[in-house]
Amino acid sequence: MTQTTDLRGTIPERGSRNGSGGLALAVILLGQFMAILDVNIVNVALPTMRADLRASGAGLQLVVAGYVISYAVLLITGARLGGIAGHRRLYQLGLASFTLASLACGLAPSTGTLVVCRFLQGAGAAMLTPQVMSMIQRDFTGAARGRALGFYSAVIAGGIVVGQAAGGLLVAADLFGTGWRTVFLVNVPIGAALLLAGPRVLPRDEPAPRTRPLRAELDLPGVLTLAPAVLLLVVPLIMGHELGWPLWGWASLGASAAFAAAFVAVERRVAAAGGRPLVSPRVLRAPLLVPACVAIVFGPATWSSFLFTTTLHLQGDLRMSPLESGLAFVPCVTAFGLVGLNWQRLPARWQRRAVPAGFAVAGAGYLFVGPLAGGGLAYEALTAAIGFGLGVMPIIMTTALRHVSPGDAADASGLLLTLMQLAQVIGIATAGTLFLSLAESGGSTRHAEYGTGWALAGTVLLGAVCALSLARDRAPARP
Known part of the structure; x- marks a missing residue:
């Protein structure tokens, strides 16, 4: 054929x-x-x-x-x-x-x-x-x-x-x-x-031979411990501020830690029994995958937080309409997209260095979010710089997956994508709560942009530090 x-x-x-x-x-x-x-x-x-x-x-x-x-x-x-x-x-x-x-x-x-x-x-x-x-x-x-x-x-x-x-x-x-x-x-x-x-x-699907029972293939115990771990972490972070940080919120955070520990134990047991855990220890042993997992958390966490909080500011103190605030993001997300589409044109040695450099550019941009929060061309240029810096995120996945065997590629990419999405959730929960708290205490969303910008800068710069190991990657890719 x-x-x-x-x-x-x-x-x-x-x-x-x-x-x-x-x-x-x-x-x-x-x-x-x-x-x-x-x-x-x-x-x-x-x-x-x-x-x-x-x-x-x-x-x-x-x-x-x-x-x-x-x-x-x-x-x-x-x-x-x-x-x-x-x-x-x-x-x-x-x-x-x-x-x-x-x-x-x-x-x-x-x-x-x-x-x-x-x-x-x-x-x-x-x-x-x-x-x-x-x-x-x-x-x-x-x-x-x-x-x-x-x-x-x-x-x-x-x-x-x-x-x-x-x-x-x-x-x-x-x-x-x-x-x-x-x-x-x-x-x-x-x-x-x-x-x-x-x-x-x-195309029609062709039947795939199954070598394991359905439960072992899906790792239902892993899903049933990971889901509550995430929910019990995120819900109190989101609800705690408005409810005055009640006792149940702190209990929920403690329960989240317990479920996270249970998830680790379950995954080890599933792997030992010959099943397919959601997070395979074998996959984690691939070169650079762990530092890539850490680095890929910091960028998306600040990106989602920035989009969420800046929208509230643009339609808050700056009194922009939904259309105006949507168009205000065009320079930012366009720069993000352009880097994501064109980074492969760079020489290989520059690609490795682009991640920490891009995160550093985004961190510098976050530092000026507050001072330039009055809007105008300077503010839009600043948001474009942030988008430009964070556009390097696809390089993290590509670099990490170069060293993963073909049989583990699906699980490794699934792990990286899952961490990226969870990072967005945690970013919105934490930075969103910080922004709303500062806006309430300071009486303006511009005041909130100052504190939130500094927090986002510190977070993405931690990601830049973690990405330094990716920049030193010179090992050959797996065939």
């Missing part, structure tokens, strides 16, 4: 109804685009959402974090379910779940309902997104795979760019009086169209 490398014919005939690789790629990447879009599109709608639903600051943080929590915790499980049940089947199931949850978000009558629906939306994304990379790896070869991965990177960067601007446009348009609800409802017609197109253009 032949398999060409032209983009229009990269899918094997046995797995495609019409052999249309370009259409298949468009379908899966549009699904990926929606999932990435919904991480950021909600940011500029937060102040409008707060007024309409009378949501608290903690409620807004949960609206943003709820999606990322379920997405992060279930990401590796979604990838493994795709390998067991079939990537096309899981993509379609995840897309259907995501679309229905988006409809529920758009119709939510209260903050509590919206938060629950965001958790469900994130679970749908966790089923959908791992299948995209798997289908690219399975159905594209040679130069066509390289082009497909290039489009994939463009979609990731584009989702960030478009998310901020599109959120402002949709809220400002106020279509049919829907206000903020449009940022969720826009997914419904797109998702429905993709669901209709999927069975026609995506």
